[in-house]
Amino acid sequence: MKRTLILGLLVFLATGILSQQIDLPVLKxxxxxxxxxxxxxxxxxxxxxxxxxxxxxxPAFTPDLSEVYFRIAQHPHSAIFxxxxxxxxxxxxxxxxxxxxxxxxxxxxxxxxxxxxxxSYRPLSGQGEPKSDEDIWYVERLGRKWSEPRNLGGPxxxxxxxxxxxxxxxxxxxxxxxxxATQSGWKIFCSRRMGHEYxxxxxxxxxxNEAFHPACPCIARDESFIIFAAAxxxxxxxxxxxxFRDEGGGWSQPINLGEGINSAQDxxxxxxxxxxxxxxFTSWRTNKKDYSVDPRSYEDFKKIYDSxxxxxxxxxxxxxxxxxxxxxxxxxx
Numbered sequence: 001m002k003r004t005l006i007l008g009l010l011v012f013l014a015t016g017i018l019s020q021q022i023d024l025p026v027l028k029x030x031x032x033x034x035x036x037x038x039x040x041x042x043x044x045x046x047x048x049x050x051x052x053x054x055x056x057x058x059p060a061f062t063p064d065l066s067e068v069y070f071r072i073a074q075h076p077h078s079a080i081f082x083x084x085x086x087x088x089x090x091x092x093x094x095x096x097x098x099x100x101x102x103x104x105x106x107x108x109x110x111x112x113x114x115x116x117x118x119x120s121y122r123p124l125s126g127q128g129e130p131k132s133d134e135d136i137w138y139v140e141r142l143g144r145k146w147s148e149p150r151n152l153g154g155p156x157x158x159x160x161x162x163x164x165x166x167x168x169x170x171x172x173x174x175x176x177x178x179x180x181a182t183q184s185g186w187k188i189f190c191s192r193r194m195g196h197e198y199x200x201x202x203x204x205x206x207x208x209n210e211a212f213h214p215a216c217p218c219i220a221r222d223e224s225f226i227i228f229a230a231a232x233x234x235x236x237x238x239x240x241x242x243x244f245r246d247e248g249g250g251w252s253q254p255i256n257l258g259e260g261i262n263s264a265q266d267x268x269x270x271x272x273x274x275x276x277x278x279x280x281f282t283s284w285r286t287n288k289k290d291y292s293v294d295p296r297s298y299e300d301f302k303k304i305y306d307s308x309x310x311x312x313x314x315x316x317x318x319x320x321x322x323x324x325x326x327x328x329x330x331x332x333x
Contacts (some may be wrong), residue, residue, distance in 0.1 A: 027090035041317040054313025056282040069107040119163035185213030218270040286311040
């Protein structure tokens with residue numbers, strides 16, 4: 001799960017990846033003008049956001065759906081990119097102004113759109129060598145721009161890794177962490193918003209944490225359910241699960257999202273759209289092992305392998321959030 005450290009400016013990403021996309025189609029409308037999926041996951045924005053490279057963490061849309069932030073990685077580089085809609089048309093991807101030097105990921109935008117959280121290995125000073133562990137950082141909205149990045153500090157960040165932040169509507173923060181060096185497996189922690197500060201993080205549910213070692217929390221706005229990733233057996237791939245809050249404030253037994261969402265490969269990094277209409281996630285599934293396809297020419301090979309789902313990394317998929325309601329127990333509805 002630990003990502004490769006970044007040691008220099010991401011010139012490769014800024015010029016290499018994006019130069020592959022100079023022929024971007026004209027994109028208009030909500031969600032980059034993509035056709036909305038139903039209950040079967042579809043690759044999101046193929047060739048634009050989901051590329052031949054590895055994408056995870058996001059897409060994080062602003063509440064008005066006018067901007068989107070996402071992470072692209074190709075060893076040894078990674079960065080957060082963004083696109084903006086102006087005059088009804090989406091811009092080409094650009095490196096986010098707060099990203100590009102150190103390894104950043106997991107963008108998440110608050111319900112009011114005023115704060116963007118992300119994880120990073122950047123040093124606290126913002127200069128020099130990267131840290132050996134991830135922290136959660138944030139930028140604040142200043143008009144159409146973002147502030148300089150700030151470390152969220154204690155009690156959220158520690159000398160261990162904290163990543164994949166997710167905020168509820170009341171500002172409570174859920175994230176993945178190892179709070180102790182001797183801890184076995186990842187756990188999800190929750191910190192309550194107390195005015196302008198956060199409380200000491202606690203396990204969101206000890207039984208689920210111990211049994212599932214979950215990661216990548218995605219909390220519902222009203223905290224009525226949580227989606228997370230878990231690999232229940234050694235060497236087993238990560239699947240997505242959902243747990244619902246019961247009338248007593250506890251959590252139900254987690255439910256696997258099923259074969260329609262999960263595959264034989266890893267599924268991670270769930271995130272809900274601002275309008276709660278769609279669930280996005282990263283999947284390592286591939287569609288390139290179709291032996292009915294016979295790529296004989298150079299052009300055929302390029303067409304197949306210079307595209308998403310080529311087996312070289314994860315791609316971002318989306319599906320109707322109705323899948324969550326279909327799994328909600330009757331007593332929790």
